[in-house]
Structure formats: structure tokens, C-alpha cells
Amino acid sequence: MHMNSAPHLLAEDRPEYERILDDALRHAHERPDLAAVGERLNAVQLRTMALDATALITATAATEYRHYVKAREELRVPTEEAGEDSGSGVGASRQSGAGIGAVITVLTPVLAGTAAFIFLLAGYLLKLLAPPPSFASTMVTAGWFFAAVMAAAILAAAIGLLVTALRNGSAQPVEDTEAELPEDVARAREAWRHALLERGILPFLREALADPGAGPAARAPERSANRIPKVGYTPPDFSSPDQGPAAGPRPTFTSPDFTSPDFGGPEHEPD
Known part of the structure; x- marks a missing residue:
């Protein structure tokens, strides 16, 4: 392992x-x-x-x-x-501003493209009528206008992504700059x-x-083992029960002198 x-x-x-x-x-x-x-x-x-x-x-x-x-x-x-102190003030306003900008960048090409498709389709269909309505040309012109807005929005978004990528690529990490540290x-x-x-x-x-x-x-x-400090001590001398101090003389006792039932009290005298 x-x-x-x-x-x-x-x-x-x-x-x-x-x-x-x-x-x-x-x-x-x-x-x-x-x-x-x-x-x-x-x-x-x-x-x-x-x-x-x-x-x-x-x-x-x-x-x-x-x-x-x-x-x-x-x-x-x-x-x-x-x-944390600036998060509720300037930081929050920057985040909200960045969020609105991102939404506009994403939605502008979508909305402009949708409007361009609708106006161009309706305008050219109206021109097929005989006689064509007077506002058919106006709708076609509006469609091409929204198509140009869509192209400009896509180009602006691409330029923004390129600039961001170049900025992030050229930025030096903070942890690698010694001058940034106290x-x-x-x-x-x-x-x-x-x-x-x-x-x-x-x-x-x-x-x-x-x-x-x-x-x-x-x-x-x-x-290495020689760097580990050694603590010197002498273990206690535990002795087995057989090697303890000399035992003193054992107490002596005599058994009680029990007599048989035949030699009991006077009530048991032989006839």
C-alpha cells in the first residue's frame, strides 16, 4: 500500500x-x-x-x-x-450586472432570429398574393433588419468569448506570484x-x-531506530507464589473425640 x-x-x-x-x-x-x-x-x-x-x-x-x-x-x-462585507453592496451589484449581461447576450440572437424568421416568412408569403398587400414589403424589410441584429449579436458574443479566453490564458495564477504575498x-x-x-x-x-x-x-x-529515545527502567521483581517469603509453622489441631452411640449418656446404659 x-x-x-x-x-x-x-x-x-x-x-x-x-x-x-x-x-x-x-x-x-x-x-x-x-x-x-x-x-x-x-x-x-x-x-x-x-x-x-x-x-x-x-x-x-x-x-x-x-x-x-x-x-x-x-x-x-x-x-x-x-x-463578506462587500458581498451585499458592490459585489452584489457586479454579480447582478454580469447576470443581466449574460442573459442579454444569450437571448438577443434567439429573439432576433425568431423575429427575422417570422417577418421574412410572412412578408414573402404575402407577396405571393395578387395584388400583394402594401405592408408585405415592410414585413420583409423588418425581417432582414432582425436578421442583421441576430448576426451582430452572434458576432459580439463570439468576440466576448475570445477576449475572456485570452484574458484568462494570460493571467498568472495568484499562488505563483511571490510579490502578491505579504x-x-x-x-x-x-x-x-x-x-x-x-x-x-x-x-x-x-x-x-x-x-x-x-x-x-x-x-x-x-x-532510524537509533533516533528513538529509550526510556530506562527496571521492571518490578514479581515472584511466583512458590518463591514468596518463608511460611511460618502451620497451625495444628486435633479432631474432636466422638464416641459411638453405645457409649452415650445414662439413658443408653446397657441392660
Whole structure:
């Protein structure tokens, strides 16, 4: 059974752990202690082994990670409160405005197309009459007008989708921009990254290259048996009942002197 998820590592930080691991493997040739990558084990094998031992590796930087998570949560609390306060004001008006715009964008081509079909159909049918009514040409003109509105609405919707796609594609994720984070959160994050790399990932890779046959639990840093503190004590000396203190002299007693019925009281004297 693989340990693919560290119990203390949040899901949002799992990609960051994998990025640090991939970066270490990508630059392994620059480290003399990892020069054996590709000889005994290749980068793919090492990556798989490190992912299997995620819980053990990340535990080496647990203190720095707790500090980073705490700093990040303190940053998010004021932001969430500000979002809740503005949700009933500006945020609600923006959402309502966006909703109305989306409805108009969707309904305009449908309604214009329906009107164009009705007016054009009715106008050309009326022109087949002899003589055609005077308003037949007006209905045909109205039909072509609504057809042009439908085409313009479809073109505007397509341009809007294209602009939105380009904007989202060029936008850089917030979590990848260090400048967006406050100084204390960025410093805590960097400390966790450094500790995870130096105390967790690199020692794991070195031990994996030195002993490819060992399992993840035996190879994980700071998990050796000699690091477990031993508590010294002497167990109590329990002795069996046969080896207890010397028993004293047993109490002695004599049985009562019972006589037979023939030698009872005076009423039983022999004749």
C-alpha cells in the first residue's frame, strides 16, 4: 500500500511539494552527492519513490510547514471578512450586472432570429398574393433588419468569448506570484521550501541512491531506530507464589473425640 498522501500536508500544497521534488531531480547533475542519478536509479524511479514516501519526507519540515500554514490562514481571514462585507453592496451589484449581461447576450440572437424568421416568412408569403398587400414589403424589410441584429449579436458574443479566453490564458495564477504575498507569509513559505528540500527530499534521494533496495520507510530521513529515545527502567521483581517469603509453622489441631452411640449418656446404659 503506497503512502501517497501525507496526513499533515494540505491538498493545496501537494503540487508545491511535487514542484520542489521535480526541481531537485532536474538539477541533480549539479550536485556531486546526486551524481549517481541515472546509473542505479533514474529520475522517474526516484520521483515515484519520493511520492510514495511523501508523509515521511514532509514530516522533516513539519515545524516550518505549521508556521507557514498559520501565517497563510491569518492572511485569509481578513480577506474573507472583507469579501463578506462587500458581498451585499458592490459585489452584489457586479454579480447582478454580469447576470443581466449574460442573459442579454444569450437571448438577443434567439429573439432576433425568431423575429427575422417570422417577418421574412410572412412578408414573402404575402407577396405571393395578387395584388400583394402594401405592408408585405415592410414585413420583409423588418425581417432582414432582425436578421442583421441576430448576426451582430452572434458576432459580439463570439468576440466576448475570445477576449475572456485570452484574458484568462494570460493571467498568472495568484499562488505563483511571490510579490502578491505579504513579507511574513512569503518568508514562512520560503523557510518551509528550504527545510523540505534540505532536510527531506535531498537526504531521501541520497539514501535511495546509496541503497536502492531499501523500502521507503527504511530510507526516509530521521526515521532510524537509533533516533528513538529509550526510556530506562527496571521492571518490578514479581515472584511466583512458590518463591514468596518463608511460611511460618502451620497451625495444628486435633479432631474432636466422638464416641459411638453405645457409649452415650445414662439413658443408653446397657441392660
